Amino acid sequence: MSPFFFSYIKIPLLTHNFHSFSAILTHIQTESMSTYKLTYFNFRGLGEVPRLVFIAAGQKFEDVRYERSEWPPHKAEMPLGQMPVLEFDGVQLPQSKSITRFLAKQFNLAGKDNFEQAKVDAVVDTINDLVAAFWPVRHEEDETKKQEVTKKFFDEEVPKHLKNLDVLAKLYGNGGPFFVGNNLTWADLFFYDMLQNLLELNGDCLNNHPWLKQNRAEVEKQPRISEYLKNRPKTPF
């Protein structure tokens, strides 16, 4: 936007509601100039949900992806020696959930008000419980033990956590296809991505959860997401 645009539009502000209008202008100015760079490995992992937030919002961002072999010299560049890291207007922010929550708030994918945001967070924390239960499956190296923990996970853990998510969807979804308030939020994106890991191991795991299955279908249907899913790098996790 040219500087002329702002000097032109500021003239009537002197006689109108200066404070709110100038706040909007500041927001427009800041937003139009903001830059976003997300650095992570070249897989979905903890980087994919923030990527999906950018995509769903139609927000341009620099998607920097390191291969494992490229990582060691970059570790010291990151505040906590880990990724993902978001660089927002030149300042680094670590921690995947903090990054995603910030981006979701920036682009109105975090819930419309404070309480909706808390509902979204409750869904996110419930998905995190499922992620924590998945940890032993993901990290077991011994093939025989891996089969045992995987079976136990799908028999005992998954039904419990999916049931919890069904409960929250019923409480907060207003009868619609999204977890909170009839709108897509980052809770839907997080669930979409997490479930991909589970569905790759057991394609039937959502069969007793039609609402959750439909929720993923609705995410996939979002035009920008659907385009991105077709074109993103194919990675094992």
Ligand SMILES: N[C@@H](CCC(=O)N[C@@H](CS)C(=O)NCC(=O)O)C(=O)O
């Ligand atoms: N709590 C952090 C964990 C970050 C993390 O564990 N990142 C891993 C990749 S998934 C990493 O950077 N590993 C490389 C290293 O530690 O050198 C988050 O949620 O962002």
